[in-house]
Amino acid sequence: MTKLKKKWLKFVLFGTILASIPTLASIPAQASLCKPAEDDGYEHLDQGFHALYDLDFAGGESTFVAWETLHPRNPLAPAARASGYLFQEFERLGVLKAEIFTDDQRFVQRNRPVPSVELKTRFKQELAMANALADYMLAQDPQSPDALLAKTLVYGLKADYAGLIEKRNMAALSFTKEGRGWAERLLRVDPGCYDAYLALGAENYLVAIKPAVVRWFAKLGGARANREQGVQELTLTAENGRFLKPFAKLLLVLVAQRDHDPTAARRLLVELQQEFPNNWLYGDELTKLDSPFKKPANSKGAGE
Numbered sequence: 001m002t003k004l005k006k007k008w009l010k011f012v013l014f015g016t017i018l019a020s021i022p023t024l025a026s027i028p029a030q031a032s033l034c035k036p037a038e039d040d041g042y043e044h045l046d047q048g049f050h051a052l053y054d055l056d057f058a059g060g061e062s063t064f065v066a067w068e069t070l071h072p073r074n075p076l077a078p079a080a081r082a083s084g085y086l087f088q089e090f091e092r093l094g095v096l097k098a099e100i101f102t103d104d105q106r107f108v109q110r111n112r113p114v115p116s117v118e119l120k121t122r123f124k125q126e127l128a129m130a131n132a133l134a135d136y137m138l139a140q141d142p143q144s145p146d147a148l149l150a151k152t153l154v155y156g157l158k159a160d161y162a163g164l165i166e167k168r169n170m171a172a173l174s175f176t177k178e179g180r181g182w183a184e185r186l187l188r189v190d191p192g193c194y195d196a197y198l199a200l201g202a203e204n205y206l207v208a209i210k211p212a213v214v215r216w217f218a219k220l221g222g223a224r225a226n227r228e229q230g231v232q233e234l235t236l237t238a239e240n241g242r243f244l245k246p247f248a249k250l251l252l253v254l255v256a257q258r259d260h261d262p263t264a265a266r267r268l269l270v271e272l273q274q275e276f277p278n279n280w281l282y283g284d285e286l287t288k289l290d291s292p293f294k295k296p297a298n299s300k301g302a303g304e
Contacts, residue, residue: 033076033145033193033242044070045243048080052087053246054276060084075133075150080243082126082157085119092116095164096250096281115165123161130154145193148186152199155179159202176203194240197233198248205230205255231255238268246272253285262289 033042044067051060061084068077090096093115130150137147155178163172176199183199204226234255237248249268256265266289273282 033149033190042067042242045076045080049083049243049246050276052084053272054278055091055280056278057084057088057091060087073133073137074146075130075137076146076153077130078126078133079130079150079153079157082123082130083153085123085126086157086160089115089119089123089161089165091281093165123157127154127157143189145186145190148182148189149193149195151182152179152186152196155182156199156202176206179203194236195242195244198237198241198244198251201230201233201235201237201248202251203230204233205251246276257289265289 044063048060048063048067051057051063061081064077064080064084068074068081071077131154134147134150134154137144138151141147155175159172159175159179162168162175179199180203183196186193186196231252234248234251237244238252239245241248249272253265253268253272256262256268266286269282269286269289272279273286276282
């Protein structure tokens with residue numbers, strides 16, 4: 001097939017997709033995404049994310065599909081489904097174990113996990129759909145909180161997959177920086193969207209604890225590295241977030257472990273365990289935290 005025919009095929013395909021999407025003017029106005037309220041239109045997303053954190057991936061998927069049926073043009077639906085596939089890989093591969101993140105040498109030398117081809121394919125498809133729907137929505141309304149949060153989620157999910165599963169650290173940094181830009185746009189539209197602070201906090205903290213050379217290259221590429229500010233931003237999501245609140249708490253558990261603060265880590269883990277009793281990770285981390293044979297985490301030499 002010639003290049004001209006390929007370009008024409010892409011043009012026709014994209015035009016067909018847009019033609020099948022009614023104008024956003026016909027979509028009824030919805031309640032604010034960032035201020036949870038009874039019957040605000042986002043309850044299925046709340047329920048779906050709760051299921052994911054409790055390792056009920058089938059329940060989360062079915063809930064997201066139900067919400068997508070009601071809101072087929074909203075990019076948060078495929079972004080949420082992509083989150084489910086990533087969480088499922090995290091649980092299957094055990095990549096969120098605290099000792100991996102609190103021991104720098106162990107993190108660098110960890111084996112590259114073998115991802116599920118099926119889950120990766122679904123993950124990428126949902127990210128592409130979320131991106132396309134968000135771009136279309138932003139073309140109609142550049143201040144759409146739903147679209148801006150979807151873009152923030154898309155790049156955060158890409159960063160997590162690239163860094164934690166594929167071990168492509170530079171690509172992860174690039175995605176993180178892109179996600180930060182969308183999060184900042186979202187916060188300018190609505191400063192109460194506390195989920196957006198997770199993107200800012202993750203970049204500031206995770207880059208700040210990298211070795212000096214890595215931090216230098218990251219900053220050269222436009223990344224931000226402010227450890228204290230990162231913790232403050234993660235705390236904002238952990239205290240006030242909606243969909244990402246539990247994930248921010250888990251990141252703060254890792255922060256507390258690196259800071260040799262078992263009291264703070266235990267408090268957060270107990271909260272998570274009580275809210276999500278079926279998630280083995282929280283109980284497992286509590287057991288290791290309370291073990292008299294637990295060795296202190298090696299957090300030195302990482303630019304702290």
